[in-house]
Amino acid sequence: MKKENVPLHPLPVRIWHWLNAVLVFLLIFTGIELRFTDIRIFSNYGFVVALHKYAGYLLALSFLFWIAAYRLTGGLASHYLVSVRDIQSLPSQVFFYLYKYFRGGPDPFSATAEARFNVLQKFAYSFIMFITMPVIIVSGIIFGNIMDLYGIVDQLGGLRVVDGIHVTAGYVFAIYLLVHLYMATLGKTVLSRTKAMFTGKREE
Amino acid sequence: MRYILAILVLLFFPPVLFGADECFDCHGRYKKTSHGRLDCTACHNDAKGLPHPGKLKKPDCAACHEGTVKRYGQSVHAEKNLACRQCHLVHNIGEGAGQCRVCARCHANVYTVYKGTAHAKGPQGPAATCTDCHDPHRAKAYEGPGPSERVAVCIRCHKDYKGKHAWLPHAELHFMHLECSACHSPRSEKGMLFTVRVRTEGRERNLSYDDVAAAFGTKKPARDLIDLNGDGRISSSEAVPFFNTLRSATPGTIAINGSIVVTRAHHDYSAVQKRDRVCSTCHSDDAPFYQSMYLVLPERKGFSQMPVKGSVLASMPLSLAANFILLGETKLHWSDIKALLGSKGKARQEIIRDLGFRWIDIIGIFVCIAVLFFILVHIILRAVFRR
Numbered sequence: 185m186k187k188e189n190v191p192l193h194p195l196p197v198r199i200w201h202w203l204n205a206v207l208v209f210l211l212i213f214t215g216i217e218l219r220f221t222d223i224r225i226f227s228n229y230g231f232v233v234a235l236h237k238y239a240g241y242l243l244a245l246s247f248l249f250w251i252a253a254y255r256l257t258g259g260l261a262s263h264y265l266v267s268v269r270d271i272q273s274l275p276s277q278v279f280f281y282l283y284k285y286f287r288g289g290p291d292p293f294s295a296t297a298e299a300r301f302n303v304l305q306k307f308a309y310s311f312i313m314f315i316t317m318p319v320i321i322v323s324g325i326i327f328g329n330i331m332d333l334y335g336i337v338d339q340l341g342g343l344r345v346v347d348g349i350h351v352t353a354g355y356v357f358a359i360y361l362l363v364h365l366y367m368a369t370l371g372k373t374v375l376s377r378t379k380a381m382f383t384g385k386r387e388e
Numbered sequence: 389m390r391y392i393l394a395i396l397v398l399l400f401f402p403p404v405l406f407g408a409d410e411c412f413d414c415h416g417r418y419k420k421t422s423h424g425r426l427d428c429t430a431c432h433n434d435a436k437g438l439p440h441p442g443k444l445k446k447p448d449c450a451a452c453h454e455g456t457v458k459r460y461g462q463s464v465h466a467e468k469n470l471a472c473r474q475c476h477l478v479h480n481i482g483e484g485a486g487q488c489r490v491c492a493r494c495h496a497n498v499y500t501v502y503k504g505t506a507h508a509k510g511p512q513g514p515a516a517t518c519t520d521c522h523d524p525h526r527a528k529a530y531e532g533p534g535p536s537e538r539v540a541v542c543i544r545c546h547k548d549y550k551g552k553h554a555w556l557p558h559a560e561l562h563f564m565h566l567e568c569s570a571c572h573s574p575r576s577e578k579g580m581l582f583t584v585r586v587r588t589e590g591r592e593r594n595l596s597y598d599d600v601a602a603a604f605g606t607k608k609p610a611r612d613l614i615d616l617n618g619d620g621r622i623s624s625s626e627a628v629p630f631f632n633t634l635r636s637a638t639p640g641t642i643a644i645n646g647s648i649v650v651t652r653a654h655h656d657y658s659a660v661q662k663r664d665r666v667c668s669t670c671h672s673d674d675a676p677f678y679q680s681m682y683l684v685l686p687e688r689k690g691f692s693q694m695p696v697k698g699s700v701l702a703s704m705p706l707s708l709a710a711n712f713i714l715l716g717e718t719k720l721h722w723s724d725i726k727a728l729l730g731s732k733g734k735a736r737q738e739i740i741r742d743l744g745f746r747w748i749d750i751i752g753i754f755v756c757i758a759v760l761f762f763i764l765v766h767i768i769l770r771a772v773f774r775r
Contacts, residue, residue, distance in 0.1 A: 355752030
């Protein structure tokens, strides 16, 4: 088989991705310790609170960077917006992952620099980036500044409600992450997709 | 003119016929009392002439100290029928109220602890005596004042408390719900109190017994109106109808404010956990006050404190204590799941409600496990088909 490197991930996207990866893992582990206080991952609870807060702020900045980068380069719609054609391709994509993949059949979708994600990825990534992330960031910022934003907390129904929203979004993100990490192993080899996120090019 | 006045005084004010000096002829030991600058007859005004009756009436302190006596009438000391003279030994020298050993006569254990603390040992005598913190004329039963009233006592001296707590995340929020002793008296017993608040346009106040009586149309004690089965605890099936009635009949919004307070004080405030700044003392699922949570209800006189789980008040359909969250309290335990699976009928309904916001964890963890299971199946299939 001819080996060809398809350019897929531009450098800013790769930097953004790995910065996010570090922050997300920090946030998940500190988040677990904040939620389940008897689980000791880091030794000092005060440090965990600070780490979660500032990693969260960095993630919020990273999210703004992501939006700004797409505003400059374009392509947000082509990568993330689910089109009618995408919907039409849904059954074949699901059928591929559930059956054809195991029979060695070809992936009905082929990623390009212009359209990186298949319909399932589009659904997942749009939901995460346009709904979960804003919810988790806004509720997190409220938690970081409770006294300054007490009016909003009150309007939302109290701290427990804001906490409920933040934690629910956290679980949604964790579930997405499990799938994301597993899907990253479904390339040509188990590590080829992860490698592509470092090199920017996908081996075909 | 002076003679006429003297005759008038003699005619109309016979009590002043004799002065203090004459009293001291018999009662010389009272010469140097704290009230020594007054004539004896200023208080013993039924001693109108000599010899006076063998037994005089008890002096009326309110004749001079009207305001103090009035305030005192509302205090817990008055409730316990303590007379003024039991603290104020008006005829004794050098032992007036305001000295800790007067308080120690009744509060011996507290005094013993206090004696060894930083409050008792200042470079120039005690840094704070009993009455510097506790006004005996206003003293309330311990559960009476809220945390903010108690914080107000400490910050009379510890003015820079905010600066000293700059390290504390959400310091302002902590001060809203905690009193100083919650951290600064490690050996005190603590509990979580949930007080019912009524919010009307721009104003917030504590629920009064009149609100309860008006809502239920009865003069029964509030504790009997909520604790329908009389077991001394509040379950969600008891809290829901009580608060629904209260909500529909009381103008404004009913809310619940939670606070962590000392339920049994230990007066050693010196051992400040050695400045360890250990958050997990409270922020852990085994913090002691999770076992002592009380709903404070106003009664005709005083309050009732009914044992309750915080999650009962926070969860649907009440959603009352929604502005008070203590990380750790909301933690899901394996025992919660076992209790849920092992229960039936009405008991299960209670558990479902009590779980409250912990349902987020139950569903979240379940979906994570389900996804991991699906991934595992996919991996097995990949291995089988060599993909």
